[in-house]
Each structure stands twice: as C-alpha cells, then as structure tokens.
Amino acid sequence: MPKTKGYSMEHKTNRWGWVFVTLSTLLILLFVFYPMIQTLITSMQSGMGSNLSFVGLKNYTRLLGDATFKKALFNTFLYLIIQVPVMIILALLIAVVLNDPKLKFRGVFRTAIFLPCVTSLVAYSLIMKSIFADDGLFNKMLMGLRIISSPIPWVTDPVFAKILIIIAITWRWTGYNMIFYLSGLQNIEPSIYEAADLDGASAFRKFTAITVPMLKPIILFTTITSTSGTLQLFDEVMNITGGGPANATVSISQYIYNLCFKYSPNFGYAAAVSYVVVLIIVILSFIQFKIGGDKREH
Amino acid sequence: MGKKRLARAFKYLWLTVVSFISVFPFFWMIIGSTNRSIDVTRGKLTPGNYFMENLNTLLASDQGFLRSLLNSAVIAVLTTILALLISSLAGYGFEIFRSKARDRLFSVLLLSMMVPFSALMIPLYRFFGSLGKTPLKIIGLNTLPSVIIPTLSTAFLIFFFRQNTKSFPKDILEAARMDGLGELAIFFQIYFPTMKATYAAAAIITFMNSWNNYLWPLIALQTPDKRTVPLVISALGTSYTPDYGLIMTAIVIATLPTALVFFVMQKHFVAGMLGSVK
Numbered sequence: 001m002p003k004t005k006g007y008s009m010e011h012k013t014n015r016w017g018w019v020f021v022t023l024s025t026l027l028i029l030l031f032v033f034y035p036m037i038q039t040l041i042t043s044m045q046s047g048m049g050s051n052l053s054f055v056g057l058k059n060y061t062r063l064l065g066d067a068t069f070k071k072a073l074f075n076t077f078l079y080l081i082i083q084v085p086v087m088i089i090l091a092l093l094i095a096v097v098l099n100d101p102k103l104k105f106r107g108v109f110r111t112a113i114f115l116p117c118v119t120s121l122v123a124y125s126l127i128m129k130s131i132f133a134d135d136g137l138f139n140k141m142l143m144g145l146r147i148i149s150s151p152i153p154w155v156t157d158p159v160f161a162k163i164l165i166i167i168a169i170t171w172r173w174t175g176y177n178m179i180f181y182l183s184g185l186q187n188i189e190p191s192i193y194e195a196a197d198l199d200g201a202s203a204f205r206k207f208t209a210i211t212v213p214m215l216k217p218i219i220l221f222t223t224i225t226s227t228s229g230t231l232q233l234f235d236e237v238m239n240i241t242g243g244g245p246a247n248a249t250v251s252i253s254q255y256i257y258n259l260c261f262k263y264s265p266n267f268g269y270a271a272a273v274s275y276v277v278v279l280i281i282v283i284l285s286f287i288q289f290k291i292g293g294d295k296r297e298h
Numbered sequence: 299m300g301k302k303r304l305a306r307a308f309k310y311l312w313l314t315v316v317s318f319i320s321v322f323p324f325f326w327m328i329i330g331s332t333n334r335s336i337d338v339t340r341g342k343l344t345p346g347n348y349f350m351e352n353l354n355t356l357l358a359s360d361q362g363f364l365r366s367l368l369n370s371a372v373i374a375v376l377t378t379i380l381a382l383l384i385s386s387l388a389g390y391g392f393e394i395f396r397s398k399a400r401d402r403l404f405s406v407l408l409l410s411m412m413v414p415f416s417a418l419m420i421p422l423y424r425f426f427g428s429l430g431k432t433p434l435k436i437i438g439l440n441t442l443p444s445v446i447i448p449t450l451s452t453a454f455l456i457f458f459f460r461q462n463t464k465s466f467p468k469d470i471l472e473a474a475r476m477d478g479l480g481e482l483a484i485f486f487q488i489y490f491p492t493m494k495a496t497y498a499a500a501a502i503i504t505f506m507n508s509w510n511n512y513l514w515p516l517i518a519l520q521t522p523d524k525r526t527v528p529l530v531i532s533a534l535g536t537s538y539t540p541d542y543g544l545i546m547t548a549i550v551i552a553t554l555p556t557a558l559v560f561f562v563m564q565k566h567f568v569a570g571m572l573g574s575v576k
Contacts, residue, residue, distance in 0.1 A: 013395050016481045020391025021400060024384045025407065027451035032410040035421035042420060094316055097309045111564065112317035115324065117571065118556045120510035122528040123549040126535040127323045130330065130338050130542050137326070137341030175320060176571065183572055203305070232414045235512045239532055253513075256416045260423070261517065267420050274417040281412055 036278075043271035052268055059272035069273060071247050072255040075162065079251070080230045083166045088222060091174050095181035096211055110182070114175040121172070121235035128168040129155060129240050158248035161241045165249055168236055173229075177222045184218040185211070220292035227284055231277055252277055327553070330546030338542035352547040362522050363548060366530040373445050373515075373526060374508040381450050381504050382497060388451070389459020390489060394471065404460070410453045415513060422448055423517055440520045449508065455500060458570075462496040463489075495566060502563060503570035506556050527552045 043059055045052035063069050098109055116124065131137050132154035139151040154164045188210070196206050212219070234253040237243055243250035243258070250258075252273065259270035330338045333346040356363050392404050429438035437443040466489065474484045490497070512528045519525055525533075531552060534545045560567050 014397060017391050017395030017397055017400055019481075020395065020485075021388045021403070024388035024451040024456055025403060027384065028407055028410050028453065031422065031448040031451070032413055032418060035418040035425070036413055038421035039417050090316075094313070097312055100309065103309065103313075109313045109317050113313075113320045114568070115560070116320055118506075118560045119323075119549075119553055120512070120528050120531075120556075122510070122512050122532045122535070123327075123552055124323065126531065126540075126545055126549065127327050129535065130546070131323065131326060131341075133339040133341075135341070136339050137343070140341045171319065171323070174316075179568055179571055183568075228412065228414070232416060234416075235528075238512075239535055242536060253414070253416045256419075257513070257517075260420060267424075271417075271420055274414065274420070277414045278417050281414060285412060 039271045039274060042267055043275050045268040045271075046266075047268060048264060048266070055268070059269045062269065063272060063276065068247055068250065068255060072250045072252045073276075075249060076231060076233065076252045078162060079166060079169070079233060080227060083169050084223065084226045084230060086166075087170045087174050087177060087226065088219065090170070091177035091222075092181055092212075092215070092219075094174070094178045095185055096207060098178070098182060099185040110179075114179055116172050116174075117176050119172065122239050124172055125168060125236045125239035128164065128171070132164050155241055156245050158245055161245065161249045165233075165236055165240060168240060169230070169233070173226065177226070180218050180222050181215055184215045188214045216292060220288060223292065224285055224288055227288070228281055231281055231284075324553075327546045327549050330542060331550045333543055333546075335540070335542040335544070338546060348543055349547065352543045355541070356544050356547050359544070360522075361530050361533060362525065363527075363530055363551075365523055366525050366527045367551070369442060369524060370509055370527040373442055374505050376442075377446050377449055377508040378501050378505045380446070381452070381455060382500055384451050385455035386459045386490075386493075386497070386500070387485070388456045389461075390463055390485060392456065393460045393463040393466075394468070404456075407453045407456060411457075418448075419514065419517055422514070426518060439518055440524055442524065444518045445511075445515050445526070448514065449511070455504065458500055459496065462493065466492065495569070498563060498566040499570035501570075502559055502567050505559070509556060 042052065044054060044056055046055040046058060047053055094113060097103075098106060098113075100106075103109075119127070132139070134151050134153055134155075138154070139148070142148045143151070152160050154160045192210055192214075193206060196210060201209070232253050233251040234257065237249055237251045237254050238257075241249045243254050256270045256273050256277075259266050259273065329343060329345050331352060332349040333342055334348050337346060392400055423439070426437075426439045426444045429435055429444075432438075435441075437447060470488055470492075471484060474488055479487070510528060511526070512532065515526045515529055516532075519529065527548075531545065531548050534540060534548060
C-alpha cells in the first residue's frame, strides 16, 4: 500500500508543478519563442508593409551590399570593443578600492557611484546631450583648462559623436557593474589576501593573481550582459544623436527600427538584420563562455 | 608608513572623482530645471528662478506630460503586480516541485534571456496590430495592455524567484501539508509573506524597467494621449528647438519615483539588481 501512496503523491506533486509553471511558460513561448520563429520566416520574405512573399535568402545576400547596415554593424562593434572593456576595468578598479573595510564613507561612495542606475536611458541621454552641447558646460570646462581652443562639436562630428555615446553609456552602467563585483569580492576570504600580504605581494599582483581569477564567473556574467546590451543599443543613440550625422553613430537596433517604422516599412529585410544580431549574440556568448568559463564549473 | 598613507589618499581621491562624475549630472538636471533653455546649453551652474515657469510651460504644452505620468504609472504598477505574481508562481514551482522535465523546460526558458528585443518587435507589432480588427482590440496596438502583456513573464524574474526559493525552509511546506493546507494556499499564505524581501527586490527592478522602458512603448503606442513619460521626454528632446529648461524639469519629475525608491529601499534595490548572480 505505501508504494501506491508514494506513487500518487509523486503524481500529485508533478501535477502541481505544472500548475505553477504553466502560465509563465506559455507567455514566454507566445511572446519570445514564437515571435523568434516568425521573425526567421519573415526574414525570408519581401514586400511592402504586411504584403509579403517568399524570397529565400535574398534579404541576407542584400545585407552584403548595404552600406548603412555595414556602418551600423561597424558602429555597434566599435561601441562594444571600446566601451565594454573600459567600463569593466573601471568598475573593477572602483570595486576593489571600495572593498577596503577600513575605508571611511564607503556607503556614501557606493551610493553615489551606483546612482546613475536610477535614471531612465532616455533621461540620461538628454542630460548628456545638454552637457555636451556646442557652447555647453563640458566644452566650456575644456576651454577654461586650455585643453582645447575651440568648442568640440560633440553631437555633430562623426568621431566625437561616437565618443560621446561611449562616454554616456559608461557613465550609466559602470556603477551597475561595480555592484556585481563588490558583492563578488565580499565572498572572497580575507585570509587569502592576508596570506598574500605575508608573502609581500604588491597590490597589482594581488589584483591579477587573486581578485580577477576569483571574480572570473562574475566578470564573465557582466561581460555577456554588457555585450548583449551594447548589441541592442537603441535609446541612447536615438536620443543623443538620432543616429547622425549621416548615420555616423547609427546602431543595429536603430537601423532595424528605421527599416520598420521610419522609412517605408520593409519588415522582411529588417527581420534579416535582426537575425544577424541574434547570430552575433549567440557566437559572442559562445566565445566568451569558451574563454571565460572554467571546465570544472561546467 | 608614508607609502601607505599615500596609497590611502589615492584611494579617496579616486573614489571622490568617480563619485563626483556619477552624481554631477543629477545636480546638473536639478539646476537645469530652474533655468532657461539658453542657460542650460550655455552651461550655467547656478540655480535660477525659472522652475515654476518651466513647470507651467511643461504642463500647458501639448505634449500631455500629466497624461503620460498617469499612463506610465498605470503601466508600471500593473506590470509589477502581474509580473511578480506570474513569475514567482513559476520560480516557486520550478524549485519546489522539481522534476527532470521541468528542469529541462527551465533551461530552455533561460535561453529567452539571450534573445534581442529587435528580433521580436516585428512579430509583436504585427500581432498586436492584427488584434485591432477583432473584439480583442482593447488589448491591441495603441492600448496600455499592449505595452504590459509582452513584458509580464521574463526568464530573469523566474530565475530570480527560483534562486531565492532555494533558501526557503522546506520543512514548513511539509508541516503545512500535514495541516491540510492546499498547495495554492501554502503559496499565498506561507511562501508569499516569508519572501517579502525577495518580492520587494523584484518589485523594484520590475517597476524601474517598466517605468523607463522606451523601445516597445515607442512602437506600440501611437497617439499622444497614450504616450508614456520616456516617450514624451524623448519627443521634447528631439524636437527642432528643444527647450532644455523644460526637459530638465520633466526629467527631474520622471526620475523622482525611481530615485525615491532607491534611497528608501537601497538594500532591496541592490538585491534586485544583483538578482541573477546570487
């Protein structure tokens, strides 16, 4: 008899398990996985608006000759390659210093550095745009310090506009990543550092030989999320430069948006562009796991 | 000893510089909200007395700022309540009623975190657009529900609740079952009150994301009366002659709710941000 009871209990448990998870599973299937398949199908169609017909891989071959697409891809990778490492190193350097328990005002510093996270992306974009206006505060400061003699056209110069976007994103997200490292650092046994001190290890040596290896999983995590975030960059470019001048700062997400809602809608082609982003995210995450992942951790 | 003190001084200097850079734009936007547009773009750093004028101009403008505050509040509050309910049920279910099949399903759901929104927006736009011709048009494009519905279930929140459920004392469950409590009753009467801190952290992060969301509302909401705060601020900022005094006033008001939550519940706020790496 106990056997049957055990079976029915398990059966009951199993049924309740499905009751609890079904609604959210269905929503994710309906609003993530199903649309993903639809986008893949759409990427092999062409036509105006919703009037689409099958064209095979034509949209993908068209990408190869699309100058704006190449520009968007180049820009996005430029943001990625410069901004993500700079931000991660900055965040690490802040977290390591902030982790010193003997430091005064730690809470104040932490709160201040984390504060940019409360702003919306649209809001901080416009704040940056106003600070970096032609006759604005930042140029005035640089001119006051005699670093430049005439104002830098931050928003309208193709190179400086890219730098501005990178500065802006770094301002918004460094504190966010710093918090992850800080929480990771708190899990490292202080005795490891004490042993290193006894061996006479320098601060730099402790950083490279203890801190970075111990934080590796978290660095991997933040690298993947930052990479994915940068590949989806939209709000900042849209609100600081609008993608200009002449698409000099346009990101892939913004190009997809433009293809759908700004120019005459071409959903098929836009879908193909968005699948390139999917592909890049998959490849980059895979590479990052290979480089950063420890085999034992699996 | 001298070297150590120098190192210490250097640490304080570094943290002070970074803190200053982090906080300055907040100071800037508050000062900006009290000045005229021309003073903001000229980098005026002292408060003026144009705040009331900026506020009145903002409220009187045809952008519908007040309306957008209401829309954003409705969307963010409903999203937070529903998303927490739906995701915590799932996080609890995946952890408490573990099975091979559900563990596999969970791994598949996690993959959805990798999907860029740009790969979803075309079908979502067309799906909610197609509802416009049916009785379901009350949740079709250009309605507040069309903004809320696709964001209700996220792998991030499910993962967050599952991770936190790991520390939930399971003995209580057995005791409650012995007392004849049903599974749903256990969830609502025992799990929910025990996990208040987890719900608080999840609520903060969900509310923030919803309140600040830009791309999907930009696509889904088309008429001015439906717009959310970020859409109005963006419209103010990208007009041909942006009025920065006005914009800074709008940004100060829009940032107030999230900043308040941050200062009042900083611990939960950080917990929500950290969420997935516990």
